[in-house]
Amino acid sequence: MRDEAVLEIAAHAPRSIEALARTRSLGKGIAEGKLGSEILEAVQRGLAATGAAEPPPVARADSPPGLGPLIELLRVLLKQRCDDHQVAQKLLASADDLEAIAADDDAPVKALSGWRREIFGKDALALKHGRLALTVRRNRITLVELADGNGARR
Numbered sequence: 094m095r096d097e098a099v100l101e102i103a104a105h106a107p108r109s110i111e112a113l114a115r116t117r118s119l120g121k122g123i124a125e126g127k128l129g130s131e132i133l134e135a136v137q138r139g140l141a142a143t144g145a146a147e148p149p150p151v152a153r154a155d156s157p158p159g160l161g162p163l164i165e166l167l168r169v170l171l172k173q174r175c176d177d178h179q180v181a182q183k184l185l186a187s188a189d190d191l192e193a194i195a196a197d198d199d200a201p202v203k204a205l206s207g208w209r210r211e212i213f214g215k216d217a218l219a220l221k222h223g224r225l226a227l228t229v230r231r232n233r234i235t236l237v238e239l240a241d242g243n244g245a246r247r
Contacts, residue, residue, distance in 0.1 A: 094119065094128075096181050106136050160195045167191045167217055169227060173234045174213045185213050195221065 098118040107113040113133060114124035123129055168191055175182045186194075186204035193200035194217050205214040216236065219225035226237045 094123075097183060100183055102132060102136065106140060107133065108136065109133070160192070163195045163221060164191050166220060166227065167195060169234065170216060170220055170236075171213055173227075173236070174216060178212050180212065185209050186217075191217075194218070 095118040101116050114121045190202040190204045193202050203209050228235050
């Protein structure tokens with residue numbers, strides 16, 4: 094089973110075969126088979142162990158006005174950096190993380206610290222501040238460092 098499927102199952106805690114079958118990266122055949130039953134049993138045991146009746150609702154605030162295009166550029170950059178380093182996108186940054194980075198250079202997200210910063214965070218901030226551009230060469234996204242206002246490179 095792919096990491097993305099495990100993460101989605103953990104986040105949504107499906108309680109039925111139908112809900113499990115809607116899990117991205119998990120085929121309907123798996124959900125309806127023996128493994129699907131075992132997954133649902135594990136979800137039930139996990140919920141019982143934590144005393145949680147329902148998974149917590151995911152609160153998603155609208156992004157601040159005008160940040161939509163920047164968030165989309167950050168999403169493209171994230172996909173490219175993940176392809177370059179063969180890392181799953183969810184391990185580097187979530188959609189909420191991208192919104193937080195777009196709104197705040199010091200957002201308290203994992204993507205701006207440690208190894209995630211090296212792979213994605215520093216480039217995300219450079220893109221946000223006009224020190225990095227995305228272009229297409231031979232059907233592939235390429236990162237281009239730009240000079241800042243003083244003629245210096247980042």
